[in-house]
Amino acid sequence: MTPSLETRDLTIRFGGHVAVDHVSCAFFPGELTAIVGPNGAGKTTYFNLMSGQLAASDGAVLIGGVDVTPLSAPKRTRLGLGRAFQLTNLFPRLSVGENVRLATQAKAGVHYDMRRPWRASHDLVERADAVLASVGLLDKRDAPAAALPHGDQRKLEVAMMMALEPSIFMFDEPTAGMSVDEVPVILGLIARLKADKSKTILLVEHKMDVVRSLADRIIVLADGRLAADGEPAAVIASPIVQEAYLGVAPGARA
Amino acid sequence: MSAALTLQGVHTHIGRYHILQGVDFDAPAGRTTMLLGRNGAGKTTTLRTIMGLWRASKGRIALGATALEKLAASDVARLGVGYAPETMAVFSDLTVKENLVLGARQGALDDARLAWIFGFFPALKKFWLSRAGALSGGQKQMLSIARAIVEPRELLLIDEPTKGLAPAIVGALIACLNEIKATGVTILLVEQNFRVAREVGDEVRVMDNGLIVHRGPMAALAADEALQNRLLGLSLASHQ
Numbered sequence: 365m366t367p368s369l370e371t372r373d374l375t376i377r378f379g380g381h382v383a384v385d386h387v388s389c390a391f392f393p394g395e396l397t398a399i400v401g402p403n404g405a406g407k408t409t410y411f412n413l414m415s416g417q418l419a420a421s422d423g424a425v426l427i428g429g430v431d432v433t434p435l436s437a438p439k440r441t442r443l444g445l446g447r448a449f450q451l452t453n454l455f456p457r458l459s460v461g462e463n464v465r466l467a468t469q470a471k472a473g474v475h476y477d478m479r480r481p482w483r484a485s486h487d488l489v490e491r492a493d494a495v496l497a498s499v500g501l502l503d504k505r506d507a508p509a510a511a512l513p514h515g516d517q518r519k520l521e522v523a524m525m526m527a528l529e530p531s532i533f534m535f536d537e538p539t540a541g542m543s544v545d546e547v548p549v550i551l552g553l554i555a556r557l558k559a560d561k562s563k564t565i566l567l568v569e570h571k572m573d574v575v576r577s578l579a580d581r582i583i584v585l586a587d588g589r590l591a592a593d594g595e596p597a598a599v600i601a602s603p604i605v606q607e608a609y610l611g612v613a614p615g616a617r618a
Numbered sequence: 619m620s621a622a623l624t625l626q627g628v629h630t631h632i633g634r635y636h637i638l639q640g641v642d643f644d645a646p647a648g649r650t651t652m653l654l655g656r657n658g659a660g661k662t663t664t665l666r667t668i669m670g671l672w673r674a675s676k677g678r679i680a681l682g683a684t685a686l687e688k689l690a691a692s693d694v695a696r697l698g699v700g701y702a703p704e705t706m707a708v709f710s711d712l713t714v715k716e717n718l719v720l721g722a723r724q725g726a727l728d729d730a731r732l733a734w735i736f737g738f739f740p741a742l743k744k745f746w747l748s749r750a751g752a753l754s755g756g757q758k759q760m761l762s763i764a765r766a767i768v769e770p771r772e773l774l775l776i777d778e779p780t781k782g783l784a785p786a787i788v789g790a791l792i793a794c795l796n797e798i799k800a801t802g803v804t805i806l807l808v809e810q811n812f813r814v815a816r817e818v819g820d821e822v823r824v825m826d827n828g829l830i831v832h833r834g835p836m837a838a839l840a841a842d843e844a845l846q847n848r849l850l851g852l853s854l855a856s857h858q
Binding site: 378381400401402403404405406407408409511512513514515516537540541542543544545546570572608609610611 | 632633635655656657658662704741752753754755756757759760778781782783784785786787788789790810812850851
Protein backbone atom coordinates (compact mmCIF):
# COMPACT_ATOMS: atom_id res chain seq x y z
CA MET A 365 0.00 0.00 0.00
CA THR A 366 1.25 3.52 -0.76
CA PRO A 367 1.64 5.46 2.46
CA SER A 368 -0.72 8.43 2.73
CA LEU A 369 2.10 10.41 4.33
CA GLU A 370 5.79 9.70 4.41
CA THR A 371 9.03 11.38 5.42
CA ARG A 372 12.40 10.37 4.02
CA ASP A 373 15.53 11.45 5.90
CA LEU A 374 13.64 14.56 6.93
CA THR A 375 16.01 17.01 8.60
CA ILE A 376 16.02 20.60 9.80
CA ARG A 377 18.88 22.55 11.33
CA PHE A 378 18.57 25.77 13.29
CA GLY A 379 22.13 27.09 13.30
CA GLY A 380 24.15 24.26 14.85
CA HIS A 381 21.11 22.58 16.39
CA VAL A 382 19.60 19.66 14.46
CA ALA A 383 15.98 19.72 15.64
CA VAL A 384 14.79 16.90 13.36
CA ASP A 385 17.52 14.55 12.26
CA HIS A 386 17.03 12.20 9.28
CA VAL A 387 13.58 10.94 10.27
CA SER A 388 12.20 8.36 7.85
CA CYS A 389 8.71 7.13 8.60
CA ALA A 390 5.56 6.15 6.67
CA PHE A 391 1.95 6.57 7.80
CA PHE A 392 -1.04 4.67 6.43
CA PRO A 393 -4.83 5.14 6.14
CA GLY A 394 -6.81 3.63 8.99
CA GLU A 395 -3.91 3.94 11.38
CA LEU A 396 -3.54 6.24 14.38
CA THR A 397 0.07 6.91 15.23
CA ALA A 398 0.97 8.59 18.51
CA ILE A 399 4.20 10.57 18.59
CA VAL A 400 5.78 10.78 22.03
CA GLY A 401 9.08 12.03 23.36
CA PRO A 402 10.66 14.36 25.91
CA ASN A 403 10.06 18.12 25.69
CA GLY A 404 12.28 19.51 22.96
CA ALA A 405 12.62 16.15 21.17
CA GLY A 406 11.37 17.72 17.92
CA LYS A 407 7.73 16.53 17.86
CA THR A 408 6.14 19.87 16.96
CA THR A 409 8.99 20.67 14.56
CA TYR A 410 8.42 17.31 12.82
CA PHE A 411 4.74 18.27 12.44
CA ASN A 412 5.74 21.70 11.10
CA LEU A 413 7.98 20.09 8.50
CA MET A 414 5.27 17.69 7.33
CA SER A 415 2.55 20.35 7.18
CA GLY A 416 4.82 22.91 5.50
CA GLN A 417 5.03 25.52 8.27
CA LEU A 418 8.80 24.96 8.14
CA ALA A 419 11.00 24.19 5.14
CA ALA A 420 13.26 21.15 5.47
CA SER A 421 17.04 21.53 5.37
CA ASP A 422 17.25 18.02 3.90
CA GLY A 423 15.06 15.08 3.02
CA ALA A 424 11.54 14.82 1.62
CA VAL A 425 7.86 14.80 2.56
CA LEU A 426 5.44 12.76 0.42
CA ILE A 427 1.65 12.87 0.43
CA GLY A 428 0.10 9.87 -1.32
CA GLY A 429 3.45 9.06 -2.89
CA VAL A 430 3.85 12.57 -4.35
CA ASP A 431 6.86 14.63 -3.28
CA VAL A 432 5.41 17.80 -1.69
CA THR A 433 8.68 19.07 -0.17
CA PRO A 434 8.69 22.28 -2.27
CA LEU A 435 4.97 22.98 -1.69
CA SER A 436 3.59 25.61 0.70
CA ALA A 437 1.39 24.73 3.67
CA PRO A 438 -1.85 25.81 1.89
CA LYS A 439 -1.02 23.59 -1.11
CA ARG A 440 -0.40 20.63 1.21
CA THR A 441 -3.76 21.37 2.88
CA ARG A 442 -5.44 21.12 -0.53
CA LEU A 443 -3.82 17.72 -0.96
CA GLY A 444 -5.66 16.55 2.15
CA LEU A 445 -3.39 17.35 5.06
CA GLY A 446 -5.15 18.87 8.10
CA ARG A 447 -3.35 20.27 11.10
CA ALA A 448 -4.39 21.52 14.55
CA PHE A 449 -1.78 23.37 16.54
CA GLN A 450 -0.28 23.13 20.01
CA LEU A 451 -1.03 26.83 20.44
CA THR A 452 -4.45 27.69 19.14
CA ASN A 453 -4.69 29.56 15.80
CA LEU A 454 -8.04 31.25 15.18
CA PHE A 455 -9.55 34.45 13.80
CA PRO A 456 -10.17 35.99 17.22
CA ARG A 457 -12.56 38.76 16.17
CA LEU A 458 -14.79 36.57 14.05
CA SER A 459 -17.57 34.53 15.59
CA VAL A 460 -17.24 30.81 16.22
CA GLY A 461 -19.60 30.14 13.30
CA GLU A 462 -17.69 32.45 10.96
CA ASN A 463 -14.40 30.75 11.77
CA VAL A 464 -15.77 27.36 10.75
CA ARG A 465 -17.62 28.76 7.74
CA LEU A 466 -14.35 30.13 6.38
CA ALA A 467 -13.01 26.60 6.46
CA THR A 468 -16.11 25.12 4.77
CA GLN A 469 -15.92 27.85 2.11
CA ALA A 470 -12.24 27.20 1.53
CA LYS A 471 -13.00 23.50 1.12
CA ALA A 472 -15.82 24.23 -1.35
CA GLY A 473 -13.69 26.77 -3.23
CA VAL A 474 -16.30 29.50 -2.68
CA HIS A 475 -14.90 33.04 -2.72
CA TYR A 476 -16.31 36.38 -1.70
CA ASP A 477 -19.08 37.60 -3.97
CA MET A 478 -20.99 40.84 -3.24
CA ARG A 479 -24.04 39.61 -5.15
CA ARG A 480 -24.28 36.42 -3.17
CA PRO A 481 -24.20 36.83 0.62
CA TRP A 482 -22.93 33.85 2.58
CA ARG A 483 -26.39 33.21 3.97
CA ALA A 484 -27.41 32.12 0.48
CA SER A 485 -24.96 29.24 0.69
CA HIS A 486 -27.25 27.14 2.85
CA ASP A 487 -25.29 23.97 2.32
CA LEU A 488 -22.09 25.58 3.63
CA VAL A 489 -23.86 27.02 6.66
CA GLU A 490 -25.45 23.66 7.42
CA ARG A 491 -22.13 21.91 7.02
CA ALA A 492 -20.50 24.42 9.40
CA ASP A 493 -23.29 23.89 11.94
CA ALA A 494 -22.92 20.11 11.71
CA VAL A 495 -19.19 20.37 12.38
CA LEU A 496 -19.81 22.72 15.33
CA ALA A 497 -22.36 20.29 16.75
CA SER A 498 -19.87 17.43 16.53
CA VAL A 499 -17.42 19.28 18.81
CA GLY A 500 -20.17 20.55 21.11
CA LEU A 501 -19.89 24.23 20.19
CA LEU A 502 -23.16 24.83 18.31
CA ASP A 503 -24.65 26.79 21.22
CA LYS A 504 -21.68 29.19 21.08
CA ARG A 505 -21.88 29.81 17.34
CA ASP A 506 -22.41 33.58 17.64
CA ALA A 507 -19.78 34.31 20.31
CA PRO A 508 -16.50 35.91 19.19
CA ALA A 509 -13.74 33.30 19.10
CA ALA A 510 -11.63 35.46 21.43
CA ALA A 511 -14.31 35.26 24.13
CA LEU A 512 -14.19 31.45 24.33
CA PRO A 513 -12.37 29.79 27.20
CA HIS A 514 -9.18 28.05 26.23
CA GLY A 515 -10.66 24.54 25.97
CA ASP A 516 -13.42 25.75 23.65
CA GLN A 517 -10.88 27.54 21.45
CA ARG A 518 -9.08 24.23 21.03
CA LYS A 519 -12.34 22.52 20.08
CA LEU A 520 -12.99 25.28 17.56
CA GLU A 521 -9.63 24.72 15.98
CA VAL A 522 -10.38 21.02 15.64
CA ALA A 523 -13.74 21.96 14.10
CA MET A 524 -11.98 24.13 11.50
CA MET A 525 -9.68 21.27 10.61
CA MET A 526 -12.64 18.88 10.27
CA ALA A 527 -14.48 21.36 8.05
CA LEU A 528 -11.60 21.11 5.59
CA GLU A 529 -12.35 17.36 5.34
CA PRO A 530 -8.72 16.26 5.21
CA SER A 531 -7.62 12.66 4.72
CA ILE A 532 -4.67 13.18 7.09
CA PHE A 533 -5.33 14.63 10.56
CA MET A 534 -2.49 15.98 12.68
CA PHE A 535 -3.29 16.75 16.32
CA ASP A 536 -0.70 18.45 18.54
CA GLU A 537 -1.72 17.87 22.17
CA PRO A 538 -5.44 18.29 21.48
CA THR A 539 -6.47 17.80 25.10
CA ALA A 540 -3.94 20.16 26.70
CA GLY A 541 -5.71 22.79 28.75
CA MET A 542 -9.07 21.01 28.61
CA SER A 543 -11.00 20.28 31.75
CA VAL A 544 -11.68 16.65 32.58
CA ASP A 545 -15.32 16.82 31.51
CA GLU A 546 -14.28 18.05 28.05
CA VAL A 547 -11.44 15.68 27.27
CA PRO A 548 -13.88 12.87 26.31
CA VAL A 549 -15.50 15.12 23.68
CA ILE A 550 -12.23 15.47 21.77
CA LEU A 551 -11.22 11.86 22.36
CA GLY A 552 -14.64 10.69 21.13
CA LEU A 553 -14.20 12.79 18.03
CA ILE A 554 -10.78 11.34 17.30
CA ALA A 555 -12.13 7.84 17.93
CA ARG A 556 -14.92 8.47 15.38
CA LEU A 557 -12.39 9.66 12.80
CA LYS A 558 -10.39 6.54 13.48
CA ALA A 559 -13.45 4.28 13.08
CA ASP A 560 -13.80 5.65 9.54
CA LYS A 561 -10.73 3.51 8.63
CA SER A 562 -9.86 5.75 5.67
CA LYS A 563 -8.19 8.50 7.68
CA THR A 564 -4.55 8.77 8.63
CA ILE A 565 -4.23 10.24 12.12
CA LEU A 566 -1.09 11.55 13.82
CA LEU A 567 -1.28 12.55 17.46
CA VAL A 568 1.28 14.25 19.67
CA GLU A 569 0.12 13.58 23.22
CA HIS A 570 1.71 13.46 26.66
CA LYS A 571 -1.18 11.77 28.46
CA MET A 572 -0.28 8.10 28.35
CA ASP A 573 -3.84 6.94 29.11
CA VAL A 574 -4.96 8.78 25.95
CA VAL A 575 -2.12 7.25 23.95
CA ARG A 576 -2.95 3.75 25.23
CA SER A 577 -6.64 4.06 24.44
CA LEU A 578 -6.26 5.44 20.90
CA ALA A 579 -2.93 4.52 19.34
CA ASP A 580 -2.41 1.65 16.89
CA ARG A 581 1.25 2.49 16.78
CA ILE A 582 3.70 4.69 18.69
CA ILE A 583 6.80 6.39 17.40
CA VAL A 584 9.28 7.96 19.79
CA LEU A 585 11.37 11.01 18.96
CA ALA A 586 14.40 11.84 21.11
CA ASP A 587 16.93 14.55 20.27
CA GLY A 588 15.34 14.88 16.84
CA ARG A 589 15.85 11.22 15.92
CA LEU A 590 13.40 8.38 15.51
CA ALA A 591 14.20 6.36 18.63
CA ALA A 592 11.45 3.71 18.49
CA ASP A 593 8.56 2.70 16.26
CA GLY A 594 6.11 -0.07 16.88
CA GLU A 595 3.11 -1.58 18.57
CA PRO A 596 2.04 0.45 21.69
CA ALA A 597 2.65 -2.07 24.48
CA ALA A 598 6.15 -2.87 23.25
CA VAL A 599 7.12 0.76 22.75
CA ILE A 600 5.77 1.84 26.14
CA ALA A 601 7.77 -0.96 27.79
CA SER A 602 10.99 0.01 26.00
CA PRO A 603 13.82 1.58 28.02
CA ILE A 604 13.79 4.77 25.96
CA VAL A 605 10.16 5.48 26.94
CA GLN A 606 10.47 4.26 30.52
CA GLU A 607 13.65 6.23 31.29
CA ALA A 608 13.82 9.26 29.02
CA TYR A 609 10.12 9.94 28.79
CA LEU A 610 8.22 8.60 31.77
CA GLY A 611 11.18 9.06 34.11
CA VAL A 612 10.53 5.87 36.04
CA ALA A 613 14.08 4.48 35.88
CA PRO A 614 15.92 3.89 39.15
CA GLY A 615 17.87 7.01 40.03
CA ALA A 616 15.53 9.27 38.08
CA ARG A 617 14.34 12.31 39.94
CA ALA A 618 11.07 11.44 41.62
CA MET B 619 5.75 32.46 56.60
CA SER B 620 4.03 34.31 53.75
CA ALA B 621 0.71 36.07 53.91
CA ALA B 622 -2.72 34.69 53.11
CA LEU B 623 -4.59 35.75 49.98
CA THR B 624 -8.20 36.84 50.43
CA LEU B 625 -10.85 37.66 47.83
CA GLN B 626 -14.18 39.18 48.86
CA GLY B 627 -17.04 39.72 46.42
CA VAL B 628 -14.77 40.14 43.40
CA HIS B 629 -16.44 40.98 40.09
CA THR B 630 -14.61 41.25 36.78
CA HIS B 631 -16.07 42.37 33.46
CA ILE B 632 -14.29 41.72 30.17
CA GLY B 633 -15.93 43.84 27.51
CA ARG B 634 -19.63 43.10 27.78
CA TYR B 635 -19.03 39.78 29.52
CA HIS B 636 -19.50 39.57 33.29
CA ILE B 637 -16.97 36.83 34.08
CA LEU B 638 -16.40 36.92 37.85
CA GLN B 639 -19.69 37.40 39.66
CA GLY B 640 -18.71 37.80 43.30
CA VAL B 641 -15.76 35.53 43.98
CA ASP B 642 -15.12 34.87 47.70
CA PHE B 643 -12.32 32.69 48.92
CA ASP B 644 -9.07 32.60 50.79
CA ALA B 645 -5.78 30.84 50.08
CA PRO B 646 -4.18 30.20 53.49
CA ALA B 647 -0.62 31.35 54.13
CA GLY B 648 2.09 28.84 53.31
CA ARG B 649 -0.33 26.32 51.81
CA THR B 650 -1.07 25.19 48.26
CA THR B 651 -4.63 25.96 47.24
CA MET B 652 -6.01 24.37 44.07
CA LEU B 653 -8.47 26.38 41.98
CA LEU B 654 -10.45 23.84 39.94
CA GLY B 655 -13.51 23.92 37.72
CA ARG B 656 -14.73 23.47 34.19
CA ASN B 657 -13.41 25.48 31.28
CA GLY B 658 -14.97 28.90 31.26
CA ALA B 659 -15.67 28.83 35.00
CA GLY B 660 -13.43 31.88 35.55
CA LYS B 661 -10.22 30.35 36.93
CA THR B 662 -7.80 32.15 34.62
CA THR B 663 -9.75 35.40 34.99
CA THR B 664 -9.44 35.05 38.77
CA LEU B 665 -5.65 34.72 38.56
CA ARG B 666 -5.41 37.64 36.12
CA THR B 667 -7.61 39.80 38.35
CA ILE B 668 -5.46 39.05 41.42
CA MET B 669 -2.39 39.92 39.37
CA GLY B 670 -3.92 43.24 38.21
CA LEU B 671 -4.07 42.23 34.55
CA TRP B 672 -7.83 42.65 34.65
CA ARG B 673 -9.28 45.34 36.90
CA ALA B 674 -11.85 44.11 39.42
CA SER B 675 -15.01 46.13 38.88
CA LYS B 676 -16.06 45.44 42.47
CA GLY B 677 -14.79 43.67 45.58
CA ARG B 678 -11.61 43.36 47.61
CA ILE B 679 -8.40 41.42 47.05
CA ALA B 680 -5.79 41.35 49.82
CA LEU B 681 -2.40 39.75 50.36
CA GLY B 682 -2.06 39.79 54.13
CA ALA B 683 -2.98 43.37 55.05
CA THR B 684 -2.15 44.85 51.63
CA ALA B 685 -5.03 45.65 49.27
CA LEU B 686 -4.25 44.59 45.70
CA GLU B 687 -7.41 45.48 43.80
CA LYS B 688 -6.32 49.02 42.86
CA LEU B 689 -2.69 48.17 42.04
CA ALA B 690 -1.13 47.88 38.60
CA ALA B 691 0.26 44.47 37.66
CA SER B 692 3.84 45.76 37.99
CA ASP B 693 3.17 46.87 41.58
CA VAL B 694 1.56 43.54 42.43
CA ALA B 695 4.69 41.83 41.05
CA ARG B 696 6.94 44.08 43.19
CA LEU B 697 5.08 42.93 46.29
CA GLY B 698 6.47 39.47 45.56
CA VAL B 699 3.67 37.88 43.55
CA GLY B 700 4.95 35.50 40.87
CA TYR B 701 2.64 34.60 37.98
CA ALA B 702 3.01 31.84 35.37
CA PRO B 703 0.21 32.28 32.80
CA GLU B 704 -1.35 29.38 30.87
CA THR B 705 -0.08 30.59 27.50
CA MET B 706 3.62 29.62 27.60
CA ALA B 707 4.23 33.38 27.59
CA VAL B 708 7.93 34.12 27.26
CA PHE B 709 9.81 36.91 25.50
CA SER B 710 10.74 35.13 22.27
CA ASP B 711 13.52 37.50 21.21
CA LEU B 712 15.26 37.39 24.58
CA THR B 713 17.45 34.55 25.76
CA VAL B 714 16.43 32.09 28.46
CA LYS B 715 18.75 33.95 30.85
CA GLU B 716 17.28 37.36 29.98
CA ASN B 717 13.75 36.06 30.53
CA LEU B 718 14.74 34.97 34.03
CA VAL B 719 16.56 38.25 34.78
CA LEU B 720 13.31 40.06 34.00
CA GLY B 721 11.59 37.95 36.64
CA ALA B 722 14.05 38.95 39.37
CA ARG B 723 12.99 42.16 41.07
CA GLN B 724 16.57 43.34 41.74
CA GLY B 725 17.71 42.18 38.30
CA ALA B 726 20.31 39.82 39.76
CA LEU B 727 20.12 36.04 39.58
CA ASP B 728 21.09 33.88 42.52
CA ASP B 729 23.40 31.04 41.46
CA ALA B 730 22.23 28.60 44.11
CA ARG B 731 18.58 29.25 43.23
CA LEU B 732 19.37 28.71 39.54
CA ALA B 733 21.16 25.44 40.23
CA TRP B 734 18.08 24.31 42.15
CA ILE B 735 15.79 25.26 39.22
CA PHE B 736 18.09 23.53 36.69
CA GLY B 737 17.77 20.35 38.74
CA PHE B 738 14.08 20.25 37.84
CA PHE B 739 14.32 21.69 34.32
CA PRO B 740 17.71 20.77 32.82
CA ALA B 741 16.63 22.03 29.38
CA LEU B 742 16.86 25.62 30.65
CA LYS B 743 20.53 25.14 31.48
CA LYS B 744 21.20 23.57 28.09
CA PHE B 745 19.60 26.50 26.23
CA TRP B 746 20.71 29.21 28.70
CA LEU B 747 21.92 31.66 26.05
CA SER B 748 19.51 30.60 23.27
CA ARG B 749 16.55 32.68 22.12
CA ALA B 750 13.48 31.66 24.08
CA GLY B 751 11.53 31.66 20.79
CA ALA B 752 13.58 28.67 19.67
CA LEU B 753 12.46 26.54 22.64
CA SER B 754 9.83 23.85 22.21
CA GLY B 755 6.35 24.40 23.64
CA GLY B 756 7.08 22.36 26.75
CA GLN B 757 10.42 24.11 27.29
CA LYS B 758 8.69 27.51 27.07
CA GLN B 759 6.33 26.27 29.75
CA MET B 760 9.33 25.34 31.95
CA LEU B 761 10.80 28.80 31.39
CA SER B 762 7.54 30.49 32.29
CA ILE B 763 7.37 28.53 35.56
CA ALA B 764 11.07 29.16 36.26
CA ARG B 765 10.55 32.90 35.85
CA ALA B 766 7.77 32.83 38.42
CA ILE B 767 9.99 31.00 40.95
CA VAL B 768 13.36 32.57 40.06
CA GLU B 769 13.46 34.21 43.48
CA PRO B 770 11.54 33.62 46.70
CA ARG B 771 7.98 34.96 46.45
CA GLU B 772 5.21 35.80 48.87
CA LEU B 773 2.53 34.37 46.60
CA LEU B 774 2.70 32.22 43.48
CA LEU B 775 -0.13 32.17 40.92
CA ILE B 776 0.36 29.31 38.48
CA ASP B 777 -2.04 28.52 35.63
CA GLU B 778 -1.93 24.96 34.28
CA PRO B 779 1.76 24.28 34.79
CA THR B 780 1.68 20.69 33.50
CA LYS B 781 0.23 21.64 30.12
CA GLY B 782 2.56 20.41 27.40
CA LEU B 783 5.04 18.80 29.80
CA ALA B 784 6.31 15.27 29.26
CA PRO B 785 5.48 12.88 32.15
CA ALA B 786 9.04 12.88 33.56
CA ILE B 787 8.96 16.68 33.79
CA VAL B 788 5.52 16.61 35.43
CA GLY B 789 7.12 14.51 38.16
CA ALA B 790 9.91 17.08 38.54
CA LEU B 791 7.35 19.88 38.70
CA ILE B 792 5.42 18.17 41.51
CA ALA B 793 8.67 17.85 43.49
CA CYS B 794 9.50 21.48 42.75
CA LEU B 795 6.11 22.79 43.93
CA ASN B 796 6.31 20.76 47.12
CA GLU B 797 9.82 22.09 47.88
CA ILE B 798 8.60 25.67 47.33
CA LYS B 799 5.66 25.08 49.63
CA ALA B 800 8.04 23.81 52.31
CA THR B 801 9.66 27.25 52.34
CA GLY B 802 6.34 28.78 53.41
CA VAL B 803 5.17 30.35 50.15
CA THR B 804 1.44 30.73 49.54
CA ILE B 805 0.51 29.02 46.25
CA LEU B 806 -2.66 29.31 44.19
CA LEU B 807 -2.66 26.74 41.41
CA VAL B 808 -5.03 26.09 38.50
CA GLU B 809 -4.54 22.56 37.22
CA GLN B 810 -6.68 20.23 35.09
CA ASN B 811 -4.59 17.18 35.86
CA PHE B 812 -6.34 15.77 38.92
CA ARG B 813 -3.47 13.47 39.87
CA VAL B 814 -1.21 16.51 40.14
CA ALA B 815 -3.89 18.47 42.02
CA ARG B 816 -4.18 15.64 44.53
CA GLU B 817 -0.43 15.36 45.01
CA VAL B 818 0.32 19.04 45.60
CA GLY B 819 -2.94 20.55 46.88
CA ASP B 820 -3.67 21.17 50.57
CA GLU B 821 -6.86 23.11 50.00
CA VAL B 822 -9.27 23.24 47.07
CA ARG B 823 -11.68 25.86 45.77
CA VAL B 824 -13.98 24.90 42.90
CA MET B 825 -15.45 27.51 40.54
CA ASP B 826 -18.49 27.42 38.30
CA ASN B 827 -19.99 30.28 36.29
CA GLY B 828 -17.84 32.94 37.91
CA LEU B 829 -18.51 31.87 41.50
CA ILE B 830 -16.85 29.66 44.10
CA VAL B 831 -19.11 26.63 44.59
CA HIS B 832 -16.96 24.53 46.91
CA ARG B 833 -14.28 25.13 49.57
CA GLY B 834 -12.48 22.46 51.56
CA PRO B 835 -9.39 20.30 52.01
CA MET B 836 -8.02 18.74 48.81
CA ALA B 837 -7.82 15.32 50.48
CA ALA B 838 -11.58 15.36 51.16
CA LEU B 839 -12.39 16.06 47.50
CA ALA B 840 -9.86 13.46 46.35
CA ALA B 841 -11.57 10.85 48.53
CA ASP B 842 -15.14 11.67 47.47
CA GLU B 843 -15.94 10.48 43.96
CA ALA B 844 -19.56 11.61 44.12
CA LEU B 845 -18.42 15.12 44.97
CA GLN B 846 -15.91 15.08 42.13
CA ASN B 847 -18.69 14.06 39.77
CA ARG B 848 -20.97 16.81 40.96
CA LEU B 849 -18.33 19.56 40.96
CA LEU B 850 -16.11 18.65 38.04
CA GLY B 851 -18.58 16.90 35.81
CA LEU B 852 -17.18 13.42 35.38
CA SER B 853 -15.62 10.44 36.98
CA LEU B 854 -11.95 11.30 37.14
CA ALA B 855 -10.80 7.71 37.41
CA SER B 856 -9.80 7.49 33.75
CA HIS B 857 -7.68 10.62 33.93
CA GLN B 858 -5.44 9.85 36.84
